[in-house]
Amino acid sequence: MNRASSLESSGHPVATADLVAEIRDFAGFGRATDVEDVDGIRYFVNEFWTSAQRKSHAIHEISYRACFKAQLPEFFIARLTRAGDTVHDPFMGRGTTPVQAALMGRRALGNDINPLSVLLTRPRLASVSLGDVMAALETIDWSGGRIGRTDLLAFYHPTTLRRLEALRAWLAARAPLGSTEVDPVADWIRMVALGRLSGHSSGFFSGRSMPPNQAVSIRSQLRINERLRQSPPKRDVARIIARKTRSLLRDGSAAAAVGSRLLTGHASRTPQIADGSVDLVVTSPPFLDIVHYAADNWLRCWFAGIDPDRVAIDMHRTEEAWTDMVASVLGEQARILRSGGHVAFEVGEVRSGRVLLERLVWRAAEGLPFERLGVMVNDQDFTKTANCWGVANGSKGTNSNRIVLLRRI
DNA sequence: TCAGCTTCACCCATCAATGG
DNA sequence: CCATTGATGGGTGAAGCTGA
Numbered sequence: 374m375n376r377a378s379s380l381e382s383s384g385h386p387v388a389t390a391d392l393v394a395e396i397r398d399f400a401g402f403g404r405a406t407d408v409e410d411v412d413g414i415r416y417f418v419n420e421f422w423t424s425a426q427r428k429s430h431a432i433h434e435i436s437y438r439a440c441f442k443a444q445l446p447e448f449f450i451a452r453l454t455r456a457g458d459t460v461h462d463p464f465m466g467r468g469t470t471p472v473q474a475a476l477m478g479r480r481a482l483g484n485d486i487n488p489l490s491v492l493l494t495r496p497r498l499a500s501v502s503l504g505d506v507m508a509a510l511e512t513i514d515w516s517g518g519r520i521g522r523t524d525l526l527a528f529y530h531p532t533t534l535r536r537l538e539a540l541r542a543w544l545a546a547r548a549p550l551g552s553t554e555v556d557p558v559a560d561w562i563r564m565v566a567l568g569r570l571s572g573h574s575s576g577f578f579s580g581r582s583m584p585p586n587q588a589v590s591i592r593s594q595l596r597i598n599e600r601l602r603q604s605p606p607k608r609d610v611a612r613i614i615a616r617k618t619r620s621l622l623r624d625g626s627a628a629a630a631v632g633s634r635l636l637t638g639h640a641s642r643t644p645q646i647a648d649g650s651v652d653l654v655v656t657s658p659p660f661l662d663i664v665h666y667a668a669d670n671w672l673r674c675w676f677a678g679i680d681p682d683r684v685a686i687d688m689h690r691t692e693e694a695w696t697d698m699v700a701s702v703l704g705e706q707a708r709i710l711r712s713g714g715h716v717a718f719e720v721g722e723v724r725s726g727r728v729l730l731e732r733l734v735w736r737a738a739e740g741l742p743f744e745r746l747g748v749m750v751n752d753q754d755f756t757k758t759a760n761c762w763g764v765a766n767g768s769k770g771t772n773s774n775r776i777v778l779l780r781r782i
Numbered sequence: 783t784c785a786g787c788t789t790c791a792c793c794c795a796t797c798a799a800t801g802g
Numbered sequence: 803c804c805a806t807t808g809a810t811g812g813g814t815g816a817a818g819c820t821g822a
Contacts, residue, residue, distance in 0.1 A: 428800095440809075573795095574805050583795060590793090597795060620802090620806090657809085721809060789818070800807085 392452060392715070392778065393746050396421075414735055415747035422448055422751065430476055431624040432497050435568045437467035441719060445751070445774060446470040446655040449717045450477050458652040459632075461709065463640035463702055468494025470655045471635065475627035482651065484636040484643055488550070488679050489567070489670055491635045496561040498633045500626055506565075506618045509558045510611040513543050522675070527594040528571060528579040529605050536610040537578060540566060541676065550678055565614050565621070567673050576613060580605035588672035641701040649711045657719035658699060692733055700737035707741050707781060716743070716779040734777040743779040750775050 396417045399406050406419040422444035429443035446469060450460055456478040462470035465483035468490060474481040475498050483494060518538030520526075525534055540562075547559035571582040571589070580603050583589045589597070598604065636645055640658070674680070699718075706716055720730035731748045738745055751774040 434807080436807080572806080576805060581795095589795070593793080593795070623802095659809090784822095786821100787819085790816080791814100792816100793814085794810105794812100796808105798808100800805100802803100802805085 392780075393417075395452065396747075396749055396778075412732075414732070414745075416750055417747055418750040418752055420752060421749065430473075432476070432621050432626060433467075433469060433472060434621060435467055435493060435497075435564065436572075437493065440467050440469055441657055441774060443469050443473045445717075445719060445776075446473045447477070449653060449655050449715065450474055450479060453653050453715045454479055459650060460653045460655065461646065461651045461706075462654065462656045463643065463706065464656050464658050465490055465494060465635070466657075468497065468635075471633065472497050472627060475633060480631065481633040482635075482646060484638060484640060486637070486639060487670070488637050489673055489677065491637055492560075492677055493564055493567060495555075495635055496557065496564040497621075498627055498635075499557040499560070501557055501561045501622075502626075503615070503619055503622055505558045506561060507615055509562060510615060513539060513611070515539050515611065518542065524591045525675070526605070527591050527598065528582060528672075530580075530607040533578055533605065533608045533610065536608075537566075537676070540610060541678065545678065561618070562614055563677065565617050566610075567676060569613050569617060570672050570676055575606075575608075576616065578608050578610060578613065588670070590671075641698075641705045643705060643709065646709045648708055651706075651709045652711060652714050654706045654710065654714075654716045655719075656717075658702065695730075696733045696737050699734055700741070703734075703738055703741055703743070703779070707743065710781040712781055714781045716777075716781075717749075718777040718779065720775050720777070729775075731775045731777050738777070738779055742782045744782055746778040746780055748775060748777055 396419075397406050397408060399419055399421060401422075402420045404419055406417050409416050409418075422442065429447070433443045446460070446462075450473060454460060457480065459480040459482060460470060460474035461482035461484075462468075463484045465471055465485045466487075468483055471481035471483035471494055481498060483490070485491070515536045516539070518535040518540070520531065520534050520538060529537065544559055544563050548555035548563060566578075569577050571577060571579040573581050573583070579594075580598065582594055582597060634645065636643055640656075703716070703718070710716070718734055720734060735745060735748070
């Protein structure tokens with residue numbers, strides 16, 4: 374079958390015969406790809422997708438620390454798969470890859486060590502409507518909540534906290550953790566609530582706080598309250614959930630994702646996925662010890678009823694340990710990929726560009742059944758949270774997507 | 783034991799861009 | 803107009819390490 378010349382119904386060209394040629398010849402933003410060899414690795418530098426914020430499907434817009442733009446998986450899914458093919462992300466985070474795959478009619482697989490990932494991703498692979506959500510919110514007894522943790526009053530007005538406790542109890546009955554029999558509407562409501570727990574506007578349950586992708590400690594919140602002379606305002610939890618639901622669904626939802634599967638475990642051990650059953654892997658691992666997922670997620674763990682101490686998120690401090698981790702994950706991807714399938718493995722520059730993680734990934738792939746096609750660098754300006762500590766955008770931290778491209782032999 | 787050094791743990795609390 | 807979004811790193815002091 375000549376995949377290179379076929380076009381699927383969505384209009385995306387599929388399964389290019391030569392990904393490297395397409396990247397080399399790419400000029401979608403009026404700029405030619407800069408190709409250079411550094412220490413035997415071929416780099417392709419260009420702007421490959423838009424740098425503008427919020428240009429992908431609205432259903433992606435849930436808060437999570439460290440997530441790539443949906444345009445990244447879209448770029449590879451469009452070129453390397455066709456409708457019905459299987460796409461996997463072993464480090465799915467908020468689930469950008471599986472959700473984008475489902476939106477494009479692919480079978481979506483995903484995994485993450487953090488149990489929050491399934492809670493944030495699964496509801497967006499189901500078919501839920503605003504009407505379903507509004508109706509369910511009507512059935513909740515909002516006055517029935519009992520405050521368990523008074524320290525959370527640093528974030529919430531007592532009435533808000535009682536409402537959140539009522540919602541937690543309702544969720545525990547309708548969509549218990551670890552159960553496969555969850556009510557998809559309750560599952561959706563929990564996903565939305567997890568993104569509204571803290572923030573800096575009236576669309577969040579808390580008083581003014583840091584953005585919800587990095588919840589501050591109780592102590593810090595008390596200091597913020599003092600400095601701003603605020604006490605947390607009363608919030609209409611149901612109204613906030615309804616409003617965010619409307620926003621998330623404004624572009625529609627994923628057409629009931631067929632055969633999707635989400636796992637909670639190590640990226641290097643996914644025995645639930647059969648040998649040779651995957652067409653494309655698009656992923657991005659944690660970058661060394663840069664992002665502290667456990668600390669960021671304490672408030673969400675409370676809401677969801679997850680014991681944060683039981684979430685064993687590995688931190689790889691040294692480059693050697695990190696490279697070993699990547700090698701074991703790539704070994705597992707080699708097992709589940711079909712011959713001719715691809716891996717797009719994204720990293721960023723860390724430690725002010727002194728550590729080039731893509732070189733470590735390149736080395737980790739050595740000896741595995743992969744053809745190493747090169748490193749694609751998506752180079753563009755964007756703004757980020759580091760501004761709040763006076764770190765200028767574009768100067769420090771991660772400012773580009775660097776994607777190691779592999780083809781399964 | 784201790785000086786001298788390195789590493790670790792923790793704290794901090796924006797603003798530009800975009801879309802409704 | 804206003805709500806919402808976004809892959810930190812430098813400063814600090816404690817703790818750890820090394821060699822005499």
